[in-house]
Amino acid sequence: MNYGQQILGHEVETEQGWGQIQHILSQIIPPTFPRRDFVVTDFGAVGNGIMDCTDAFRRVMMAANMAGGGRVVVPAGIYLTGPIHFKSKVNLYVSKEATIKFSQDLEKYLPMVLNRFEGVELYNYSPLIYSYGAVNIAITGEGILDGNGDNEHWWPWKGLTQYGWQEGQVHQAEDRNVLFTMAEQNVPVEERKFGSGHYLRPSFIQFYNSKNILIEGVTVKDSPMWQISPVLCENITINSVKIIGHGPNTDGFDPDSCKNILIKNCYFDNGDDCIAIKSGRNGDGRRINIPCENIVIQNNYMKDGHGGITIGSEISGSVRNVFADHNVMDSPNLDRALRFKTNSVRGGIIENIYFRNTTVKSIDEEIFIVDMDYEEGDAGEYTPIVRNIFVENLESYGGKTGILMSAYERTPISNVQFTNCILHNVETPFVLKNVERLVFKNVSINGKHYDDV
Missing domain, CATH: 2.160.20.10 (Single-stranded right-handed beta-helix, Pectin lyase-like)
Known part of the structure; x- marks a missing residue:
């Protein structure tokens, strides 16, 4: 890999991505x-x-x-x-x-x-x-x-x-x-x-x-x-x-096949995911086939839950263009901070996801996880696609795994980029299975510096 070219491309791609946010916000009028x-x-x-x-x-x-x-x-x-x-x-x-x-x-x-x-x-x-x-x-x-x-x-x-x-x-x-x-x-x-x-x-x-x-x-x-x-x-x-x-499944905010959403300055303390972005389940989601898109998540505080910011698992209509900035997660009862969950029964495309300035003060399991084996696993005919994920200025404390990404060989997770991230006191730095175009720039895990994987 030509690392210099990868980083230059990353910086341009990330800048262009965040450049969309003002246009999206201009469409969200109370x-x-x-x-x-x-x-x-x-x-x-x-x-x-x-x-x-x-x-x-x-x-x-x-x-x-x-x-x-x-x-x-x-x-x-x-x-x-x-x-x-x-x-x-x-x-x-x-x-x-x-x-x-x-x-x-x-x-x-x-x-x-x-x-x-x-x-x-x-x-x-x-x-x-x-x-x-x-x-x-x-x-x-x-x-x-x-x-x-x-x-x-x-x-x-x-x-x-x-x-x-x-x-x-x-x-x-x-x-x-x-x-x-x-x-x-x-x-x-x-x-x-x-x-x-x-x-x-x-x-x-x-x-x-x-x-x-x-x-x-x-x-x-x-x-x-x-x-x-x-x-x-x-x-x-x-x-x-x-x-x-x-209570059971008491997710905080779950937009389902919705467009142009702003969630800001909110407090979550839930029995399931704090925020879970969805677009219909399996055949019914494909029948309607409307994505969840153009979502801005700013300045929220998240305590207990299965996931802080989650995409899935009802994802069959796809999710795209999610921008999360300046969110804080802080609870040993929060399982995962940034979570993607799908499988080949769900299908769908998850793309153009941007996280910036995330602080994870305490956590139980993973800091960042992409899982294609959620619930049914690889038991269907609808191969999911996960691509174009950008994480900047993430700092975390604790947790069992820093970065866990697991995909099928036929559909690798593609174009995932971590920049200026510091993970403290995590038990396992990362677990990777079928990931391509993964870039680390100025990433530190347990004091060890990573520039590329």
Whole structure:
């Protein structure tokens, strides 16, 4: 290898890559709303934590929309409700001393609505907060959205004793297998009906086929499953949000086949991935075939989770153009910092991924991992492609493996470049299998300098 030429090419390629970020940010514009307030208590809601406010939220949402838009204000108090379905041009403002607490009555989440479960479309219980085809919507304020998931409700459906499941109780495995089989057999989505009598947990906030979305300032906690997971949406801003929950699969933010996303200044403390970028699962993801793309991740703080910034595993529609800058990860209960997970059942392309100024203060397993053997492994016909990954100014402390990259011989991980990275006190510096065009420039692991591999 001509190392000098490789480095020159790397510097130009990286500079050109980061040069795209301003164009992407120019496409991400938070929605604005008429200066018009609709107070939920004027529509019959009572913030005593006991009264059912489902109908009050339905009526106030409708009124704000029909008036041409505005702010739905939730004043101080605890408001117990079923699902909230957004209409266009509405900003749900949750005041600082307010909590919206979601009911544990399953009947409240019927009738079923179209949503995605682990990247597969179906009709199921409504997400706790939902929209379909809405434009200009927001959740703002300093209050709390409480999904009310716990080891007696929602979480036992995972089928694990640490989340309240007991031997002999029903859980999600059978329904999950049925859904995935339906998708692979091209059963029409309208016939994939679950809901009552089934055990597939909904996401907390799932805006669907919607655009111009803002979530800002609020705390989101204790979801049944994925906490914030927009699907097939465009123009999304997530700013200064706390996302907390240690139930099963309680990922923090999972955009799924979405475009033009900014997530900044957020705090994550989760039972699964903090951020997981997705684009549909297996045949259903290929049927829709819409990537997740143009994503900017800035100035976030990540504690517990399976992964800090993750791409996959529901990746069949591909992911591209991800820019992560100035993010901090700090927990011995965070398994992996920067994580890619795919396999030949998923397929898809992961490309043009940029990490810069990442600080990993503590970690359990890998600092950086690309894994093509996630879950099913090499058991399918859809060979994944992973290429063009650039990591700059990464500093980490601890962990079992610094850099782990494992691919199939027929599809090596290609064009991965580490620049100005320092990894302290890692047990194993790197494990590499089928990687080509790997460049190290000014990389130090446990005090040993690496210029090339």
